[in-house]
Amino acid sequence: MSTNPRDMPKREGAFEREPARRVFAAELRECRYQFKDGEDEKSPTFVLLPTGERSNRIFIVGTLTEKTRQGDQNIFYRGRVVDPTGTFFVMAGSYQPEAMQQLAKIETPAFVAVIGKPSLYQKPDGSFMNSVRVESITVVDKDTRDLWVLDTATHTLDRIDAYNNGTDPDVIKAKEQYPGMDPAVFRRTAYDALAQIKI
Amino acid sequence: MNMDYSETAERISRKFSKSGQAIDIKKIESKLRRLVDEFGVQPQEAERSVTNELNKEFNIPGTGPGSSSGKAGGTNEQKKIADAVPGEWITIVGKVVALSTPASPSIAQSGIIADDSGAIRFVAWAKSNAPAMAEGAWYRIESAVVDEFKGIANLKIHSGTSVKELGTEESLIPSAVPVRDLHTGIGCVRAKVVQEWDASHERMLQAGLLGDESGTIKFVIWKEPGKEKLAVGGVYNIFYAQVDEFNGRLSLNLNTATIMQEDGDLPVSGGESIVKGSIVHIAPGSGIIKRCPVEGCNRALSRQNYCPIHEIQPKFVYDLRIKGWLDDGEKTHNILLQRDAVESLTGISLDAAREIAENNPLGMDEVFIRMRDAVLGRYITCHGREIDGRVLVNKCERLNFESSEHAALLNRAGGVS
Numbered sequence: 158m159s160t161n162p163r164d165m166p167k168r169e170g171a172f173e174r175e176p177a178r179r180v181f182a183a184e185l186r187e188c189r190y191q192f193k194d195g196e197d198e199k200s201p202t203f204v205l206l207p208t209g210e211r212s213n214r215i216f217i218v219g220t221l222t223e224k225t226r227q228g229d230q231n232i233f234y235r236g237r238v239v240d241p242t243g244t245f246f247v248m249a250g251s252y253q254p255e256a257m258q259q260l261a262k263i264e265t266p267a268f269v270a271v272i273g274k275p276s277l278y279q280k281p282d283g284s285f286m287n288s289v290r291v292e293s294i295t296v297v298d299k300d301t302r303d304l305w306v307l308d309t310a311t312h313t314l315d316r317i318d319a320y321n322n323g324t325d326p327d328v329i330k331a332k333e334q335y336p337g338m339d340p341a342v343f344r345r346t347a348y349d350a351l352a353q354i355k356i
Numbered sequence: 357m358n359m360d361y362s363e364t365a366e367r368i369s370r371k372f373s374k375s376g377q378a379i380d381i382k383k384i385e386s387k388l389r390r391l392v393d394e395f396g397v398q399p400q401e402a403e404r405s406v407t408n409e410l411n412k413e414f415n416i417p418g419t420g421p422g423s424s425s426g427k428a429g430g431t432n433e434q435k436k437i438a439d440a441v442p443g444e445w446i447t448i449v450g451k452v453v454a455l456s457t458p459a460s461p462s463i464a465q466s467g468i469i470a471d472d473s474g475a476i477r478f479v480a481w482a483k484s485n486a487p488a489m490a491e492g493a494w495y496r497i498e499s500a501v502v503d504e505f506k507g508i509a510n511l512k513i514h515s516g517t518s519v520k521e522l523g524t525e526e527s528l529i530p531s532a533v534p535v536r537d538l539h540t541g542i543g544c545v546r547a548k549v550v551q552e553w554d555a556s557h558e559r560m561l562q563a564g565l566l567g568d569e570s571g572t573i574k575f576v577i578w579k580e581p582g583k584e585k586l587a588v589g590g591v592y593n594i595f596y597a598q599v600d601e602f603n604g605r606l607s608l609n610l611n612t613a614t615i616m617q618e619d620g621d622l623p624v625s626g627g628e629s630i631v632k633g634s635i636v637h638i639a640p641g642s643g644i645i646k647r648c649p650v651e652g653c654n655r656a657l658s659r660q661n662y663c664p665i666h667e668i669q670p671k672f673v674y675d676l677r678i679k680g681w682l683d684d685g686e687k688t689h690n691i692l693l694q695r696d697a698v699e700s701l702t703g704i705s706l707d708a709a710r711e712i713a714e715n716n717p718l719g720m721d722e723v724f725i726r727m728r729d730a731v732l733g734r735y736i737t738c739h740g741r742e743i744d745g746r747v748l749v750n751k752c753e754r755l756n757f758e759s760s761e762h763a764a765l766l767n768r769a770g771g772v773s
Contacts, residue, residue: 174681174688177636216634216683218733270733272636293637295732303757304735308634310765312685348769354762 177216177272179309180206182243183346185215185287190334191277204275204287207335208316208343209328214274215289217245218297218305221269224260234260238271238289241306241350247271249291256291263296270297270305303354310347317344361388364403371407377414384410391534394569401531404438404473438473440511442504448511450475451494451528453596454612457580465489468542468596468612469497469511470528475542475596476502477612480513487519494522507601508540530595534570538606543599545608547573548591548622551741554655558665561585565743566594566608567624572741574607583611591622605744631691631747632737632755633684642679643724644709646672659720674710678702678727682738682747690746691738697752702730 184206191204194211203211219240226234233250234257249256256273263269273289280286317340320328331338365384372379384406391402434447453475455467465480465488478500480486489495498518500511513519532546550572551565561577562585575597577583586592597613599606641656648655648663649671655663656675663669678693678701699705704712709723716722735755740747 174683174690176686176688177634177683179685214636216636216685216733270634272733293732295729297733300757301734304755305634307757307761307765308685308735310769314765314768344769348766351762351766351769 175213177214178212179312180215181309181346182240182245184343186243188277188287189285204277205331207338208340209320209331210316211327216272218270218302221265221267241353242346246288247291248288256293259294267296268302269294306350306354310351313343313347361385368407398531405537436473437471437476440476440502442502442509444502445499447498449496452489452491455491456612476509476511478511484513484515486513494524496520496522535568535573536570538599540599540601542596544595546593548624549586549588550624552588569623575610577610591618593618629742630739631682631689633682634735635680635731636683637681638728638732639679643727644713644720645675647675649673676706691749692746693749697749701752702727
């Protein structure tokens with residue numbers, strides 16, 4: 158008889174998937190700092206939100222207003238996803254074939270839900286550009302968009318509260334990296350976004 | 357019936373005050389009351405489990421390998437089995453409650469020996485020349501060594517150990533503990549079979565989930581002559597099962613256990629969880645799948661209808677499932693939607709899915725795509741049981757927009773700025 162626990166089936170280890178943060182376009186636009194957590198080549202890269210939270214993945218719901226196909230050999234798609242506070246620039250290339258096909262199929266305008274990785278580029282003129290590399294994009298209804306606004310407003314307000322407490326290491330980092338930033342502006346952003354939902 | 361626990365609590369407290377720990381008697385009493393009144397634990401067992409819990413809390417005495425097992429002599433007094441600590445030489449009196457086939461020729465006998473305080477696995481080395489012990493008989497075992505094997509305390513009977521049969525016929529009634537209070541070693545529970553899982557190994561007779569009011573635990577029965585499967589929904593008294601720990605999770609190995617089915621039902625509440633969020637990923641293997649038709653197998657087949665155990669199965673059975681990640685912005689939950697949940701969430705029934713799979717150039721992929729497009733990015737609430745970090749969802753619904761929540765958020769955002 159075997160009582161050897163090693164004979165038992167292997168289960169998934171302690172893998173923790175990075176959560177998809179909820180952030181309005183107006184806040185993501187202000188990001189200027191990204192960092193790697195760890196030395197490894199495969200360590201995840203995080204964009205630090207001005208309200209003091211790291212994000213390796215975000216979940217956004219908005220209106221896909223435009224999409225363009227670019228490149229000859231390496232085809233990729235760019236798109237603009239608009240929320241009540243601004244615009245997300247999304248892209249999907251041949252490294253994300255499924256996401257690219259999904260994006261290629263969608264007729265604009267449409268409400269879309271996007272799961273993707275934020276990244277930060279500095280343009281030659283020194284200005285910053287935030288874009289979201291799409292992991293998946295699907296057409297959704299207006300209800301989902303409205304739920305997202307509530308969800309994102311809640312998370313934004315929670316982050317502002319945590320920022321004002323000021324104890325989290327990422328909050329401290331945000332205060333260093335974004336010295337002129339007053340997170341109160343994002344409270345206003347959240348309010349404006351909520352106010353645009355018609356009941 | 358309202359019992360008085362003050363005497364027991366007093367006794368426990370005295371035990372600890374000897375070693376210099378002052379413990380609130382009220383606290384002990386409430387722990388006892390909880391175990392006995394809420395969980396139906398027998399008072400004696402409750403006393404033991406509270407004492408053990410406090411022992412752990414105050415780290416009394418040396419739970420680590422304090423005295424090295426090489427040193428003979430010293431502490432070798434008669435002890436209760438529950439007080440056996442790895443690294444010690446001890447003498448116990450107990451009843452052999454289970455014998456199992458030795459795993460190696462260097463072992464003459466292995467099994468479980470119990471007294472009224474608890475039970476422990478034992479191993480008698482072939483070299484020890486100890487007399488063969490019989491199941492159900494009482495023995496006095498002198499100068500055995502307690503050690504730890506795979507995290508479980510084990511009594512080693514070696515050449516310096518004396519084993520004497522006592523000839524008494526005292527009955528020993530083991531008392532069950534709540535599932536939540538099980539710890540590695542030997543345990544007794546009264547629990548209901550709440551789920552049966554796909555056997556993941558050909559030597560496995562049955563695997564599944566046992567539960568009582570306090571929680572749930574995985575169980576395994578390995579194939580062995582005379583072993584029978586448990587009935588799903590059945591309530592069992594399980595005495596002297598081995599509690600293993602693997603990847604930080606406990607599981608019950610029932611091969612050593614004495615199992616008695618009981619009439620009636622047992623409420624199982626533990627493990628039920630509700631998770632909310634948006635679906636951020638649908639994993640491959642979702643949608644319509646084929647399952648192995650061999651009774652008790654039910655594994656998902658490959659595209660070529662191949663079952664890892666039963667090979668090619670052209671008469672497969674269709675099923676629906678969605679594997680994916682549900683994300684609330686702070687944490688991502690691994691979810692597995694079962695057929696009913698898939699049907700209600702996607703609006704695609706099993707029959708409709710089969711129709712699509714059989715009549716579409718993309719076949720089963722078409723079902724995957726349609727289901728993905730119907731649920732990805734949506735906010736849902738899932739009800740189910742969390743097992744090994746995955747929520748098995750039996751019911752789920754779309755989240756609705758609540759205008760009261762909207763109003764409250766407007767207030768919150770518009771308030772102080």
